[in-house]
Amino acid sequence: MVPFEPNVSRDVYAQRRARLAANLGDGALVLYGGELRTRSNDTEFRFRPDSDFHYLTGLREPGAVMVLRAGAAPKFVLFVRARDRDAEIWAGRRVGPEGAMARYGADAAHPLGELAEQLPKLLDGVANVHVPLGRWRALDQHVQRAIDHLRRRNRWGETPPDALCDARTTVGEDRMTKDPAAMASLRQAVEISTHAHLAAMGALRPGMFEYQIEALLEYEFRRRGAQAAAYGSIVGGGDNATILHYVENDDELRDGELLLIDAGAEVDLFAADISRTLPIGGRFSPAQRDVYDIVLRANTAGIAGAVVGGDIDSIHRTCLRVLCEGLASLGLLAGDIDEALEKETYKRYYMHRTSHWLGADVHDAGHYTLGRTPRPLQPGFVLTVEPGLYIPADDELAPPELRGCGIRIEDDVLVCEQGPEVLTWRVPKTMDEIEAIMAAAR
Ligand SMILES: [Mn+2]
Structure with missing residues (x-):
């Protein structure tokens, strides 16, 4: 038996397909589950299905x-x-066509080898074909050949489609508003990640190596039932935390420096995405407190903007203002705030955006702008709020006690009618809470 999604009823996938089909008009959707990728020579990465495909099938087979x-x-x-x-x-069990019908609810199923023969029949007379354009060369080719076939056969009554649509938009728009099953998986991913971050806070000691914290986080993910880390865990001490996508995680953790952890679990292919910044020795220095306080205030102000009708751009601008005022108070930003915002001089210390959608992909599907304007937030949207400040060790503008310091505080937020729900609220983020947890573990 190929294990079915352990926590998700197959009805969930049937409901999603019904919802999608209702939006297809006179169309058809064609998706590919993805394939095994080579890691080196003849070994492969563990298979992880395409998010859109899995979202609608629950099937995890290459x-x-x-x-x-x-x-x-x-x-x-x-x-x-x-x-x-x-x-x-x-190489492992296969569901097979019979299993695809019996266990995954397919109305019909065929061996892969019959795709070229069957696809024209399935697309005959369909007005629009939705396919993830340009994502999988082999799938694009299959669809193109099917359309060519229908074109040639038009004199015999077969009808090619009029239009190709990007399935990433079709499915991505559905994924934007999380259904109850998506939220259940997301909440579980957050809960498991919460335990992992708490474990890291408890275990952290000067002299450890970044990879030991990485191993602990991922041990907690897996032992609590997550299928994987949702993305490469970032565990960066001191100056390493000023590299946004630092994933080497091979350095020693030194007393007096900060550790930035950006890590989240993947549960039933839904991702948590959480960042916290910890004092390696257990206590923040006064200078670190000053910077941390600015980032935390930006984080809180940003979260307050995650309301129905708000948008990711406004959240970003809210955070930017708090960060700029803070940078100015530290003497790291000259001139007035409005000028700094306009000239983007803050980018020396804050170079990324504040939010992204979160879901089956850590940077989830769905458009950020509609008709060139930022998309209004709606109930059921999930986004991150993750302001940060990054002061490299070689930054000559900064006073020595601030150099080599990267701080990011990232929460996952569900937009609700009543206001923002911080899914990650159980992961401590005030300095006092963090210090207390670290002290209690010593
Ligand atoms: Mn993130």
Whole structure:
């Protein structure tokens, strides 16, 4: 038996397909589940399905293709690897076409080898074909060949589609508003990540190595049932924290410096994304407190903007103002605040955006702007709020006690009618709370 999603009822996927089909008009959606990727020579990374494909099927097998049609039956068709006893003994179980129907609810299922033959039949007479344009060369080619076939056969009554649509928009828009099952997975990912961050706070000591904290975080993820880290865990001490996507995690953690942890678990293919910054020796220095306080105030102000009708751009500008005022108070920003905001001189210390969508991908699907204007937040949207300040060790403007210091505080927020719900509220972020937890663990 190939294990089904352990925590998600298959009805969830059927409901999502029904919702999608209702928005397809006279169309068809074609998605690819992705394939195994080589790590080196003949070893591969663990398979992780395409988020859109998995969102609508729950199936985690390399090579699979789904076709969803709004019109005539069969509406939901899966193409999967044929059963093969020898191959399965070596490389793992396969669901097979029968299993795709019995356990994944497909109305029809075929071995992958029949895709080229079946696809034109499934797309015949369909007005719009939704496919993730340019994402998978092989899938694009299959769809193109099917359309060519229908074009040639038009004199015999077959009808090619009029338009290709980008399935990433079609499915991404549905993923924007989290349904109850998505929220359940997200909440579980957050809960597991919370335990992991708390464990890191308890274990952190000067003289440890960054990879030991990374290992602890990922041990907590896996032992609590997450399938993986949702992204490469960032565990950067001192100056390493000023590198935004630092993932080497191989340095020693030194007393007196800060440790920036940006790590989140993936549960049923939904991601948590949490950053906290900790004093390696257990106490923030006065200079570190000054910077941390600015970032925390930006984080809180940003979260307050995660309301229905608000938008990610306004949240960013709110955080920028708090950060700029703080930088000015530290003597790191000359001139007045409005000028700094306009000339973007703050970018020396804050170079990234404040928020992104969160969901099945850590940087989730869905458009950020609609018609060139920032998209208004709606109930059910989930976003991060993650302001930071990064002062490199070689920054000559900064006083020595501030150099080599990177601070980011990142929370995951659900937009609700009543206001923002901070999903990550259980991960301590005030300096006093963090110091108390670290002291209690010593
Ligand atoms: Mn993030």
